Amino acid sequence: MPVGNTETLYCIGCGAALQTTNPQAAGYLPAARLAKVTDEDAEVYCQRCFRLRHYNEIQPVELTDDDFLRLLNTIGEENALIVNVVDIFDFNGSVIPGLHRFVGDNPVVLVGNKADVMPRSIKRGRVRNWLESQAHNQGLRPVSTVLMSAKKPADIERLLTVIDRYRGDRDVYFVGVTNTGKSTLINGIIKQTSGVQDLITTSRFPGTTLDRIRIALDDGHGLVDTPGIIHRHQMAHYLSDKDLKLVAPTKEIRPKTYQLESGQTLFLAGLARFDFVRGHRSGFTAYVDNQLLIHRTKLENADDFDTRQRGALLQPPRPDDLADFPPLVRTEFTPKEDSDLVFAGLGWITVPAGVTVAGYAPEGVDVLLRPALI
Template structure:
């Protein structure tokens, strides 16, 4: 372990992990020659920052739970960042239990991915209802896009209003834009000249990163929680760029008769089993391929053309992923519902006559029916 003259271990300025130069396969590794580099960052962060290259190093789960559980022992403001595009997939289940009586500011990122015509007040009300249903007590909800600089002034205002001289803990799942938002806070809310490592890969931040504020308090960036129930965590990393939209989604509308099937690449199959002719709208990355066929041909089509005609990932990569499991859902008459697939997006049922649908997704991926966001 390399140490400063004061005897304090060096930490990576990008991900916060303690640095070491002996075990290349473990977190925090950097060559001794790199200690003179400014800022001092581990080899993993250097590769992510300069080459957008992923690393297989993961944070120890026991350390992570200890870190998250310690928040309840502090007097802090907790900022929970969620991804609006993947709301149920990125919301931390049971967060209230971890943070105790500390106030929670819910920052809903990536609002820029929704169609530009969306009413933000309606979205905020929807988020409030969903968060309440999950048992999360919030002092405020702020919609923003850290990447597009939308609503960030409201994030700063909410921090000023609710912090009241306390430390700020920032928590969130992987790939919700947490480090991007933290980097904006560093530039706008702290005089510290540094930048966290940001990438499209899960688990970029490996340990708590303390960012000093002007009043001797800190913003503490915690590691992203990895939820295996999200599609983003199980697809090949080379495919993440196609799965994660980086600009406003163009909804795809399909008029379907019953006994018709939609394939979303080779990842998900959607069967309209029973109901009157109606439309279904797909809110997914526009880089994904969608293929329509008859239900009676779906099994054969998938067997012959998965990973090829139906779209990536490849057959070999699909074989490394969990096998499909079926979710049978009944959409009530007169109800406007979304069928949500964690880490992928959702399918909106637009009909008022009800429907019975089956959705096939890799085993373990969270699939649920919810009130429509849009």
């Protein structure tokens, strides 16, 4: 049952109500630790958050997608400024389907986070225009679009200026899919405005924030961190914790260009595959994490090579993860304009107009074509 004689106490890391009865449920705190909790405690962490913060150890909890959506669905009933945080590197994997229906009449500020991992050759204005166009395709009409890195104090200051411009007499709700850096951003805001560091639990693991976390502002309103919506089409859900860094770049991407003849294949480790099926000799540029293995081979040998080398040369997946790793599914494209072939949560490869290519990704992970960002 929740702790506290007169009111429920909440974990400051993930927002879950603290309880002592079920170690597998959100907010669990051992009874011995509970006995030391007083109303004066400013920072109380559940066992899950304590282990995550100190040992980088994740414990699953009994929450469903419906639990997350139920919390998100109440936002339209609030009078709030909505700050929607997306991952620029993985827009398609970080957009919340139908968000425009959840927010009601509340204004939305769109934040393109992780701008620091995009190559400097990509002009910020072009990225911003592209991001707004993608948002419009999703039914969102943001009042402002901000490109930033949650790790840079100057970027946080710019965002705070935008929030102050549009907040008015409202709370500010931060929403986003898991792994967009939303809680990292709020931690940066808290540190910059109050000096308190790492108040909210953050990690690469999907689903860290489990309930609303409210941080009071001086005028009686607050910043509210909502649970990250779990997007099942993200590559992160198919990787072990050892390999999550490969789908969550932290350093500027160094694009790799390959001059390919028709009938050649690029393996993106064992996570995805790119076939040049038909067309004239062309350059294809891969935008993925700098540490991700890219291996070139002949298309006619690709299936056999995949069978022999998956879990060996082609890692991840690692040998211990092969049994649970989904099969790769093929999708073919012949773009009429220069495009990006996107592997959701992993990156993209540029494709010139008029050629035929095929993309493979784990079953359930989106492979799609979009107008070229570059």
